[in-house]
Amino acid sequence: MDIFAQQVLNGLVLGSVYALVALGYTMVYGILGLINFAHGEVVMIGAMIALAVVSALLSVFPEMSPFLMIALAGTAAILVCMSLAFFIERLAYRPLRNAPRLAPLITAIGISILLQNIAMIIWGRKYKTVPQIFPTETFELFGANITSVQIFIITVSALLMAGLLVIVHFTKLGRAMRATSESQRVAGLMGINVNKIISVTFMIGAGLAAVAGILIAGNYSVAHYSMGFMLGLKAFTAAVLGGIGNLGGAVLGGLLLGLIESIGAGYIGDLTGGFLGSHYQDVFAFVVLIVVLVFRPTGIMGERVSERA
Amino acid sequence: MSFLETRLLGVRYGGIRAVRDIDIKVEEGETVALIGANGAGKSSMLNAIAGVLPHTGKIYFNNADLTNKPVFDRVKLGISMVPEGRGVFGRLTVEENLLMGAYLGNSQQDQDADLKQMYEFFPRLKERRGQTGGTLSGGEQQMLAIARALMSRPKLLLLDEPSMGLAPIMVEKIFEVIRGVSKTGVTILLVEQNARLALESSERAYVMESGELSITGESSELLHSPKIRSSYLGEGD
Secondary structure (H helix, E strand, O other): OOHHHHHHHHHHHHHHHHHHHHHHHHHHHHHHOOOOOOHHHHHHHHHHHHHHHHHHHHHHOOOOOHHHHHHHHHHHHHHHHHHHHHHHHHHHHHHHOOOOOHHHHHHHHHHHHHHHHHHHHHHOOOOEEOOOOOOOOEEEEOOEEEEHHHHHHHHHHHHHHHHHHHHHHHOHHHHHHHHHHHOHHHHHHOOOOHHHHHHHHHHHHHHHHHHHHHHHHHHHOEEOOOHHHHHHHHHHHHHHHHOOOOHHHHHHHHHHHHHHHHHHHHHHHHHOOOOOOHHHHHHHHHHHHHHHHHHOOOOOOOOOOOOOO | OOOEEEEEEEEEEOOEEEEEEEEEEEOOOOEEEEEEOOOOOHHHHHHHHHOOOOOEEEEEEOOEEOOOOOHHHHHHHOEEEEOOOOOOOOOOEHHHHHHHHOOOOOOHHHHHHHHHHHHHHOHHHHHOOOOEHHHOOHHHHHHHHHHHHHOOOOOEEEEEOOOOOOOHHHHHHHHHHHHHHHHOOOEEEEEEOOHHHHHHOOOEEEEEEOOEEEEEEEHHHHHHOHHHHHHOOOOOO
């Protein structure tokens, strides 16, 4: 087994989940200029709902096809997360639309803490094991081992990202979203119901987050009420790395961050002579965040479009 | 009731009353100019009618009370505004900008026909249909903004300072377009600092001063009124 190839593969798997979550951050930022720090918790809620549905189905219909099971669990998680995001925007952020920027930001952190604690009350403090409903098979690819779960993660993420890009760039809804993100005032003059577009944006981001939650829980086989926190921060880092507000940037940033983390964790032990182990994996995301913010705050693909007068 | 009517229309910015209880009337098919000095409240007035600014008083349009209607509902009723500074979507292509204008639009066929008509009207936009709006010159952006507003097939077109920031030759062209639009039967309410141009392109005019109406009348008469000539057309007695 080629270790480097294996780290690249693991990085891509992790990175595609980061990318899904980063898209939610970047879409909301693009349209409202708001960093929705509660987004990571939406990922966690998605994982928890799906887990609850799968557990219930397993106990009632143990013979059910795993694909049907995951489809039902996924649908439930997506619907719950979309409604959750709708109400978060409607009740917490919309009243603060014209408030100083710090107010919605602090509110977002508040919602994040609130959701974590609600999840803790409902699902408890213990790590929950995700049942293996798929038979895990391992294949070899370019000298690396890839499991069926990893193939599933990459495929689902790629399809969703492609779907989102198609919606944003080639549909009427997508045009309205892009117009709203440029100027809410002018978008309104086009007859766009700006509040509706903002709600839809939150809900699309939450749908992606729900799927990301399921994928990440499937990847690590555990779920926990605090799992969204670190994941959210990393996805935010990915969005900043790619250029916040830029969809392509979020995908690129997510994949890059996954690779950096995975390769970094794979070699940090050798590089520091065993002083730092692979559990320092989380350090990389934040080193990246600091470096980007210092040297290129607009990220890789983020640039100001000059509008000539 | 007139086609467009405001009653005691007022706009406030904090403690400042930008528009003070103004009544204006615009009949169907008319082109009416709203002129006055910088800060007289002309743009506020237009923004209130479009629904972008909160206001007091009443606005009636085509027998409907607009007072509490959000901006997108007013677009639905047939009001379209070309905002000050043009408001072109810089990251959308020219064609996407035009399609935004038809957001509430009719059928696909109507939309295609309108698009074709706009490209005939503004060949320059056709040449640049794939370019992003931000790469256009000021005059091209103004044409795009007007064409985009027309894509919604408005009954009332609100134009906010269409000459602003444009080279004189471009200004001529834009006003030619505006007069052309007026000939197609669209009612126009025009806010313009260039008073001569505004009076030459309209049938009636209201003159605003510090949030209030000072003079109203036929544009052709106002063009020759001594007071207008000295205050707004830069001509001494």
